[in-house]
Amino acid sequence: MTDFRALTIRQPWAGAIAHQTKRVENRTWKLPAKHEGARILIHAGAQLDRNAQIYGPHFGAYSAVVAVATISGCHWSDEWQCCGNWAFEKSYHWTLDDVIALPEPVPAKGRLGIWTPDADLLTAVTAQLALAGAE
Template sequence: MSAAEQGGDWIRGITIKQPFTAAILTGSKTIENRRKPWSWRGWLLLHAGRKVDQQALREPLIARTVRGRELVTGAVLGVARLADCHQSTAGGPPCTWWAEPGRWHLVLTDVQELARPIPAQGQLGPWKPTEELVDQVLQQLPHLRP
């Protein structure tokens, strides 16, 4: 069975507010903070939510990281592999500059940006993309497979 025939069975989506999606796509932000742990491991569509966190843009780390990037919203902008999910140890150093204490950290690797954003709906938590959306991603990243 081809990846396209499997639809979204081998891939999930994650919706992230801008400018955090852009920071992940630069390769600088290698984790995504969440309130609950995720059991899913594997490929994730990186979906930029419809809202831009304006307060986050005032943070120097974020402002430097996304400088000059268009903050596209409401679209799948890339893919990443979810390799791990952990919390920082109590009193220990954060795993990265981006880690929020007390949150679960989704560890993202193999980040690949799409050449053209794909408009799409997202949702909270890991979501299963439609077969049509997966096909559109595979047109831009034909090497991407389960």
């Protein structure tokens, strides 16, 4: 897990990635090519997206890593829902595969953009992946 990066996503979207079927992350900026195909920690931000509805109790984790995923691609779209119900128009769609929800959220302070987690956070996430049977 030494090459892992992390991405902070506001709730309820981080929880929808971890526990439902959200497999596209909408961004205003293009995914840097070096991150395509990379495993990434999905970090739930400290704040709720006020434009979103809360769908259930599993969205309660804030300021914590809640899942691990692979960024499998990125494309721009002018169309609404071009690659699923979660895809917004006029945005970059980062497609996510191989999502593994952590059994317990791992507390961590997030950052803007794609960031590098420290060794302690990676150790804690690795332990959670082992509990999930996905190490």
